[in-house]
Amino acid sequence: MAKKTSASPEMEKMRHSCAHVLAQAVLQMFPEAKLGFGPAIENGFYYDFELPRTLIPEDLPLIEKKMKHIVKQNQKFKKYEKPIKESITFLDKINQDYKVEAANDLAKEGHDTIKFFENVDQKGQGTFVDMCEGPHLESTGKLGAYKLTHTAGAYWKGDEKRPMLQRIYGVCFATQKELDEHLKKLEEAKKRDHRKLGTELELFTFDEEVGAGLPLWLPKGAYIRHKIMEFAFNTYLANGYDPVCTPHIANVALWSHSGHLDFYGDSMYGSLTIDEEEYRLKPMNCPFHVKMYNNTTRSYRELPFRWTEMGTVYRYERSGTLHGLTRVRGFTQDDAHIICRPDQLKEELRKALDLTLFILKTFGFEDIEMNVSVRDPENKEKFIGDDKRWEQAEDTLKEVLEESGFKDYVYDIGGAVFYGPKIDVKVADSIGRMWQLSTIQFDFNLPERFGMTYVGEDGNDHVPYMIHRALLGSLERFMGVLIEHYGGAFPAWLAPTPIVFIPVAQTHEKYAEEIMEKFKKEGIRAEMYPATDTLGKRIRAAEMKKIPYMAVIGDKEVEGKSLAIRDYKTKKQNSYPAAKFLKQLEKEISQQQ
RNA sequence: GCCAUCGUAGCUCAGUGGUAGAGCACACCCAUGGUAAGGGUGGGGUCCCGGGUUCAAAUCCCGGCGAUGGCUCCA
Numbered sequence: 001m002a003k004k005t006s007a008s009p010e011m012e013k014m015r016h017s018c019a020h021v022l023a024q025a026v027l028q029m030f031p032e033a034k035l036g037f038g039p040a041i042e043n044g045f046y047y048d049f050e051l052p053r054t055l056i057p058e059d060l061p062l063i064e065k066k067m068k069h070i071v072k073q074n075q076k077f078k079k080y081e082k083p084i085k086e087s088i089t090f091l092d093k094i095n096q097d098y099k100v101e102a103a104n105d106l107a108k109e110g111h112d113t114i115k116f117f118e119n120v121d122q123k124g125q126g127t128f129v130d131m132c133e134g135p136h137l138e139s140t141g142k143l144g145a146y147k148l149t150h151t152a153g154a155y156w157k158g159d160e161k162r163p164m165l166q167r168i169y170g171v172c173f174a175t176q177k178e179l180d181e182h183l184k185k186l187e188e189a190k191k192r193d194h195r196k197l198g199t200e201l202e203l204f205t206f207d208e209e210v211g212a213g214l215p216l217w218l219p220k221g222a223y224i225r226h227k228i229m230e231f232a233f234n235t236y237l238a239n240g241y242d243p244v245c246t247p248h249i250a251n252v253a254l255w256s257h258s259g260h261l262d263f264y265g266d267s268m269y270g271s272l273t274i275d276e277e278e279y280r281l282k283p284m285n286c287p288f289h290v291k292m293y294n295n296t297t298r299s300y301r302e303l304p305f306r307w308t309e310m311g312t313v314y315r316y317e318r319s320g321t322l323h324g325l326t327r328v329r330g331f332t333q334d335d336a337h338i339i340c341r342p343d344q345l346k347e348e349l350r351k352a353l354d355l356t357l358f359i360l361k362t363f364g365f366e367d368i369e370m371n372v373s374v375r376d377p378e379n380k381e382k383f384i385g386d387d388k389r390w391e392q393a394e395d396t397l398k399e400v401l402e403e404s405g406f407k408d409y410v411y412d413i414g415g416a417v418f419y420g421p422k423i424d425v426k427v428a429d430s431i432g433r434m435w436q437l438s439t440i441q442f443d444f445n446l447p448e449r450f451g452m453t454y455v456g457e458d459g460n461d462h463v464p465y466m467i468h469r470a471l472l473g474s475l476e477r478f479m480g481v482l483i484e485h486y487g488g489a490f491p492a493w494l495a496p497t498p499i500v501f502i503p504v505a506q507t508h509e510k511y512a513e514e515i516m517e518k519f520k521k522e523g524i525r526a527e528m529y530p531a532t533d534t535l536g537k538r539i540r541a542a543e544m545k546k547i548p549y550m551a552v553i554g555d556k557e558v559e560g561k562s563l564a565i566r567d568y569k570t571k572k573q574n575s576y577p578a579a580k581f582l583k584q585l586e587k588e589i590s591q592q593q
Numbered sequence: 594g595c596c597a598u599c600g601u602a603g604c605u606c607a608g609u610g611g612u613a614g615a616g617c618a619c620a621c622c623c624a625u626g627g628u629a630a631g632g633g634u635g636g637g638g639u640c641c642c643g644g645g646u647u648c649a650a651a652u653c654c655c656g657g658c659g660a661u662g663g664c665u666c667c668a
Binding site: 320419 | 594603641658
């Protein structure tokens with residue numbers, strides 16, 4: 001989930017002021033506490049501390065109580081500036097080691113003075129002082145609604161080699177109403193959590209004995225995953241791609257040649273010995289596709305190649321980074337490599353972008369943010385490949401985006417991978433959270449390393465452009481995002497069971513069975529909930545499984561050869577002639593395939 | 594990997610040193626029901642794994658594995 005800070009300067013001021021109030025409260029509780037940084041963040045703030053003991057959840061209400069008291073005192077935020085030397089001496093005197101270090105950093109950057117904010121109570125007494133750039137509210141009484149949410153460890157200066165401090169997170173809004181709305185939104189997000197829904201809807205599971213980060217797809221989840229994969233793959237084939245297929249392991253020589261062993265060896269799984277040769281699990285599909293390209297002499301007439309593969313790769317992710325389906329150790333990419341001539345570059349990028357938009361829109365992602373990552377011109381040596389190619393690639397990426405109407409893309413200078421510039425596509429889900437899904441990347445590394453060429457019109461060898469693209473990203477991650485986007489209520493074309501038949505009583509089961517068979521015959525996956533439980537209970541069960549359509553069958557339906565359809569989305573009920581609804585559902589399902 | 598918290602039935606969870614529990618789910622019986630939980634009976638547990646302390650460990654201690662919230666990382 002991307003973190004965007006879009007708060008107004010006023011809110012940032014309030015949130016940062018709230019962090020100061022928190023720091024003062026913590027110092028009251030632990031006078032020996034050492035302060036780190038305490039900035040405003042999206043929806044709130046945090047402050048880092050070195051404390052004599054570990055905080056427990058019960059500490060937060062106590063700290064909040066002290067904060068309330070500080071707010072009530074309506075302390076003024078008083079700003080002043082001191083020469084840097086004097087400041088460092090002062091910070092050293094009050095034993096704020098981290099602040100001393102931060103002040104020394106500022107000195108190195110050429111600052112002559114340091115700004116401070118001091119809290120002063122109604123009697124004019126100083127209660128708390130912090131080295132700080134500001135700005136702040138006029139006084140603590142102006143603070144809106146806030147709440148401390150949780151604690152976590154965080155490295156000093158974000159450096160894993162430095163000490164770990166205790167971070168206290170809080171949320172802060174101008175009014176209690178906004179705070180409540182925010183907390184409600186968090187509740188909603190919790191309900192949609194794909195890990196929770198994955199268990200409830202029997203989509204996937206993990207098993208300790210299998211290993212961390214290795215999802216097991218249960219039948220219903222595997223069906224959805226399959227449908228997504230089938231849809232994507234068929235769409236690619238219909239758009240000029242050719243399928244390829246490659247193994248899961250390869251001789252270590254390949255990874256050595258490709259450079260993966262040198263650059264990403266830490267993320268690759270250990271060796272397998274086969275006939276005294278070392279093999280490795282693949283972390284990427286690229287080198288295989290390159291090898292297939294190099295399989296024979298290529299002519300300029302053949303290009304472009306668009307080779308796609310649902311490639312399962314394995315990467316070592318550090319244990320603390322694993323998260324449900326969105327960060328796993330084995331996953332399948334809807335991978336493809338486009339190999340083309342310079343004169344085809346723009347057209348190929350345009351096509352790839354159009355395809356991306358089509359795929360994302362099919363799944364109901366309408367709010368799309370483009371990110372262009374280019375090389376840092378100041379640090380060219382960190383990037384492989386010649387200037388001319390980088391410039392053409394970067395310019396073409398920008399042109400294609402702008403021509404497609406994405407004028408205000410996010411431009412990340414220096415954000416490119418060492419082997420080429422790229423476009424990353426982020427989408428907003430149904431409750432507004434941003435997720436990075438698609439990626440379109442240039443690769444200047446592999447063509448060079450593997451000597452990829454084609455014979456040009458002039459009879460000479462030329463190096464082609466290679467574009468790596470994955471539109472869903474990884475099936476696992478995409479499924480995780482999609483579960484949360486739909487809140488588990490998949491549309492009929494993806495639902496493992498689009499319709500369930502519910503006979504009112506046992507006497508209606510035979511008719512229900514007959515109708516269900518007609519649906520099944522047309523390829524619609526249907527289930528029946530026989531009358532072993534009360535009607536209400538079976539309706540409830542279908543609701544909880546978020547089944548798109550329920551067909552209730554009683555005397556009326558048997559008599560009129562109709563179905564009482566309850567729609568999950570609208571919660572409305574309508575009666576349809578059975579044959580008519582079958583056609584309608586069939587159409588709804590096939591539209592997306 | 595780091596910091597913190599957690600790991601008890603398929604799921605959600607209670608159980609603080611003395612014979613392992615509830616609700617839901619599941620099976621069976623009764624009830625034959627018209628749009629979100631009818632009633633009864635029953636089966637189900639290496640209390641994550643290994644070691645230690647103790648007469649006695651789900652419970653206390655140590656190590657490992659896994660999960661959660663963050664940090665760092667994500668080609």
